[in-house]
Amino acid sequence: xxxxxxxxxxxxxxxxxxxxxxxxxxxxxxxxxxxxxxxxxxxxxxxxxxxxxxxxxxxxxxxxxxxx
Numbered sequence: 001x002x003x004x005x006x007x008x009x010x011x012x013x014x015x016x017x018x019x020x021x022x023x024x025x026x027x028x029x030x031x032x033x034x035x036x037x038x039x040x041x042x043x044x045x046x047x048x049x050x051x052x053x054x055x056x057x058x059x060x061x062x063x064x065x066x067x068x
Contacts, residue, residue, distance in 0.1 A: 002051070003044045011041040 010024040015037055021030040031037045 003047050005048070008041070008044045008048060011037065011044060015041060 006024055010022050014020070014022040015034070018034070020032070020034070020037065021028065023029075031040065
């Protein structure tokens with residue numbers, strides 16, 4: 001799916017204001033939680049980055065619960 005800059009901006013604005021329901025281009029979407037909203041923003045930003053040819057940033061986190 002192709003996303004737009006206005007969709008990305010609407011998601012950023014919703015996160016900044018703490019709102020879970022947002023409207024853009026005549027459509028309304030309500031998210032269950034702030035983490036769902038952040039996941040949607042991450043998906044939109046990655047898709048826009050792929051379309052523009054930007055390299056993807058990846059993070060690897062290693063956790064251990066015992067001493068090595």
